[in-house]
Amino acid sequence: MAIGWLVVLLEPDFYLSGGVGGTCYFDETSFLLRDLMAVRQILQLGNPTLRVNCIPVSSFKSNELLSLTSDLRDTLYDFKFRHGFGRGIAAPQIGVTQRVIFIHVDEPVALVNPVIVKRDRKLMTLWDDCFSFPSLLVKVRRNISVKVRYQDENGKSHKLNAEGGLSELLQHEIDHINGLLAVDRAVDSKHIVFRSEYERWVRKNEKMVL
Numbered sequence: 512m513a514i515g516w517l518v519v520l521l522e523p524d525f526y527l528s529g530g531v532g533g534t535c536y537f538d539e540t541s542f543l544l545r546d547l548m549a550v551r552q553i554l555q556l557g558n559p560t561l562r563v564n565c566i567p568v569s570s571f572k573s574n575e576l577l578s579l580t581s582d583l584r585d586t587l588y589d590f591k592f593r594h595g596f597g598r599g600i601a602a603p604q605i606g607v608t609q610r611v612i613f614i615h616v617d618e619p620v621a622l623v624n625p626v627i628v629k630r631d632r633k634l635m636t637l638w639d640d641c642f643s644f645p646s647l648l649v650k651v652r653r654n655i656s657v658k659v660r661y662q663d664e665n666g667k668s669h670k671l672n673a674e675g676g677l678s679e680l681l682q683h684e685i686d687h688i689n690g691l692l693a694v695d696r697a698v699d700s701k702h703i704v705f706r707s708e709y710e711r712w713v714r715k716n717e718k719m720v721l
């Protein structure tokens with residue numbers, strides 16, 4: 512993606528202003544940028560590719576890997592623009608069964624071959640969602656903090672200590688590359704609900720963490 516850097520530079524305000532509250536804002540520039548992005552189709556719950564235990568990446572600095580992380584980034588930003596939420600995406604969600612995820616919390620980060628090497632025993636309970644079933648919310652338990660080891664696109668190793676929202680996001684995305692989905696983590700079958708019904712019935716009594 513030749514203009515990838517341009518999209519990244521414009522992303523935070525540009526996308527947040529477009530999606531929050533369900534009101535989409537378009538102008539000529541945003542249409543142009545979105546046309547140039549490599550937005551991939553997001554596989555939906557039931558697609559067998561979402562259940563694959565993905566293979567590790569062994570070739571770094573390759574065009575294939577750079578193209579994959581670029582596509583993940585563009586697909587994430589497009590989803591956030593259209594739906595008003597979204598912080599991470601995993602390669603199998605766009606049909607690529609390799610161990611790569613892309614997140615954007617404070618800054619965009621591609622994590623290659625991420626592994627959770629340590630988990631806090633303390634758990635938090637939250638309502639989780641997913642690009643592969645955006646109409647649903649699932650109540651899950653996640654470790655409050657995790658330590659993750661991963662490689663960047665050049666193969667360099669990194670460690671990341673994550674707490675709270677970043678911790679649960681990484682657990683969600685790393686589950687994806689192991690073929691696991693948030694619905695598999697539901698605290699029980701009563702806590703898989705449509706987002707619309709959550710808004711109507713559950714929200715009054717519970718705080719949703721996304």
Ligand SMILES: [Zn+2]
Binds near residue numbers: 640687
């Ligand atoms: Zn997901």
